[in-house]
Amino acid sequence: MNLxxxxxxxxxxxxxxxxxxxxxxxxxxxxxxxxxxxxxxxKLELAGKDPIVFEHDCREGICGCCGFMVNGKxxxxxxxxxxxxxxxxxxxxxxxxxIEPWRSAAFPVVKDLMVDRSAxxxxxxxxxxxxxxxxxxxxxxxxxxxxxxxxxAFDSAACIGCGACVASCPNASAMLxxxxxxxxxxxxxxxxxxxxxxxxxxxxxxxxxxxxPCSNHEECEAYCPKGIPVEVIGRMNGDxxxxxxxGRDS
Amino acid sequence: xxxxxxxxxxxxxxxxxxxxxxxxxFAFVIGHMVGNLQVFLGASALNHYAAFLQSxxxxxxxxxxxxxxxxxxxxxxxxxxxxxxxxxxxQGYRKWQSKASTYASRTMRVSGPILLLFIIFHLLHLxxxxxxxxxxxxxxxxxxxLQCFAYQNVSAAFSLSTAGTTAAIQGxxxxxxxxxxxxxxxxxxxxxxxxxxxxGLTNPRYDKMARAFATAVAVIIVVGNCSIPxxxxxxxxxxxxxx
Numbered sequence: 353m354n355l356x357x358x359x360x361x362x363x364x365x366x367x368x369x370x371x372x373x374x375x376x377x378x379x380x381x382x383x384x385x386x387x388x389x390x391x392x393x394x395k396l397e398l399a400g401k402d403p404i405v406f407e408h409d410c411r412e413g414i415c416g417c418c419g420f421m422v423n424g425k426x427x428x429x430x431x432x433x434x435x436x437x438x439x440x441x442x443x444x445x446x447x448x449x450x451i452e453p454w455r456s457a458a459f460p461v462v463k464d465l466m467v468d469r470s471a472x473x474x475x476x477x478x479x480x481x482x483x484x485x486x487x488x489x490x491x492x493x494x495x496x497x498x499x500x501x502x503x504x505a506f507d508s509a510a511c512i513g514c515g516a517c518v519a520s521c522p523n524a525s526a527m528l529x530x531x532x533x534x535x536x537x538x539x540x541x542x543x544x545x546x547x548x549x550x551x552x553x554x555x556x557x558x559x560x561x562x563x564x565p566c567s568n569h570e571e572c573e574a575y576c577p578k579g580i581p582v583e584v585i586g587r588m589n590g591d592x593x594x595x596x597x598x599g600r601d602s
Numbered sequence: 603x604x605x606x607x608x609x610x611x612x613x614x615x616x617x618x619x620x621x622x623x624x625x626x627x628f629a630f631v632i633g634h635m636v637g638n639l640q641v642f643l644g645a646s647a648l649n650h651y652a653a654f655l656q657s658x659x660x661x662x663x664x665x666x667x668x669x670x671x672x673x674x675x676x677x678x679x680x681x682x683x684x685x686x687x688x689x690x691x692x693q694g695y696r697k698w699q700s701k702a703s704t705y706a707s708r709t710m711r712v713s714g715p716i717l718l719l720f721i722i723f724h725l726l727h728l729x730x731x732x733x734x735x736x737x738x739x740x741x742x743x744x745x746x747x748l749q750c751f752a753y754q755n756v757s758a759a760f761s762l763s764t765a766g767t768t769a770a771i772q773g774x775x776x777x778x779x780x781x782x783x784x785x786x787x788x789x790x791x792x793x794x795x796x797x798x799x800x801x802g803l804t805n806p807r808y809d810k811m812a813r814a815f816a817t818a819v820a821v822i823i824v825v826g827n828c829s830i831p832x833x834x835x836x837x838x839x840x841x842x843x844x845x
Contacts, residue, residue: 358696371696424697450697457690492726522703523687547681555614564690565613565683567710570798583804589614590802596609 353379353445357392359404360452363467365460371450377395381441385428386411388440405464413437413577416512419519420465421452426516426575435513435579454519458526458561471561472513472529478557479550480533482542495541505576508536510578517572517580523564528572530558531584538591548595555592614685614800616679623676623798624793630669631790632819635826641839642829645753652750656740677718684711706788713785719814720782727759727775734759735766753839760834776831783827791820 362369393403414445422428428438459467515530537543731737738751762769795816
């Protein structure tokens with residue numbers, strides 16, 4: 353099939369950027385979206401032009417590197433699918449696709465479709481850790497954890513930090529990401545020591561990075577390739593409120 | 603106080619401020635509606651209720667000032683958060699598609715200002731009376747009792763045949779009330795549900811209940827409040843129990 357691509361081209365963080373139109377011809381329905389772009393890039397390189405820059409690594413939907421907007425939908429909008437696992441059979445011959453990078457003040461564009469998500473790293477660095485006893489290994493299963501808590505913590509831990517929540521949120525809010533990172537530790541017994549200082553430190557960093565507020569639109573949950581539930585935002589809010597009521601100052 | 607100010611200025615702190623002020627205003631809307639639905643019990647019931655509210659001026663003014671402060675706090679927090687959202691995405695998308703948000707959630711920043719205008723109009727209409735054709739204020743009778751005329755005021759406010767105004771103007775006022783109540787239902791429906799999450803009152807087990815509660819309350823507010831002008835228009839309230 354043949355597609356018309358309107359791709360955002362931007363030389364660097366300070367460049368204004370603009371859309372550029374490409375024809376993708378002979379696209380196989382079995383190709384992934386990134387493979388389709390690889391073919392477009394091959395032709396661009398043969399013609400001596402700058403290839404379209406996009407971030408990618410595992411191409412298995414588990415690393416969190418790839419991600420951009422396809423027709424206004426983060427990762428193309430398929431349920432729980434990253435753009436590397438999005439296949440061209442989701443599209444039809446003659447489709448026009450608008451391909452844009454995540455748009456957020458906290459995610460400056462590096463080049464074309466690639467954005468700098470270091471802001472996420474700094475949020476995690478602010479409190480995404482637990483105190484553990486070092487030295488000899490503990491006995492396995494020494495700390496009992498209920499199935500329900502283990503499941504909820506794992507739902508949060510599934511976050512790959514791709515940034516689709518920020519990208520799809522009308523407010524460019526990072527509450528789903530921050531909530532997931534806070535909860536996957538805060539729900540477990542190992543995470544209790546820093547539970548309240550963690551939520552304060554990480555939400556402060558989230559604000560400092562310039563992410564927006566939550567309006568409970570729930571677009572983040574719908575576009576999250578790992579299906580992180582918005583419940584994590586509620587629990588983060590509740591923990592922050594409890595931290596204040598307990599009078600703890602991080 | 604340092605920790606408190608830092609919390610109050612944080613994004614989640616502002617959300618919690620908005621949720622708590624919204625919760626009290628939400629409770630007021632319910633109380634106001636239940637009180638006003640006494641119009642269906644007849645002139646005597648509503649007028650006695652109005653006289654009861656007016657009987658203790660100090661408490662009345664305390665309530666009014668608290669509500670005013672909460673409205674200001676609610677608007678202030680929403681303006682600060684809206685500005686932060688704009689700063690967070692300086693460059694918008696050429697194309698953006700919704701997958702989960704609702705019409706109500708996306709129009710909160712529109713329904714809010716319209717509701718503010720409605721509240722101002724509503725106060726000028728049925729409290730101050732400057733845009734009412736013939737508002738009768740409560741008066742102390744010869745017997746020493748406070749006599750109020752809420753029933754007559756409501757009838758005159760929405761009736762098409764009220765003297766001193768035209769049916770077109772009255773129809774326009776009723777239409778504005780009904781549109782405002784639909785917006786109020788949307789605003790409170792999304793607001794009530796959001797309040798649970800902002801205050802951390804979320805558990806997967808109760809999520810459906812919270813959503814159902816917010817929808818039910820929104821519908822009750824729209825139906826309950828709209829029933830009053832519609833009852834006047836259809837003659838259910840007015841002539842029969844009125845004068």
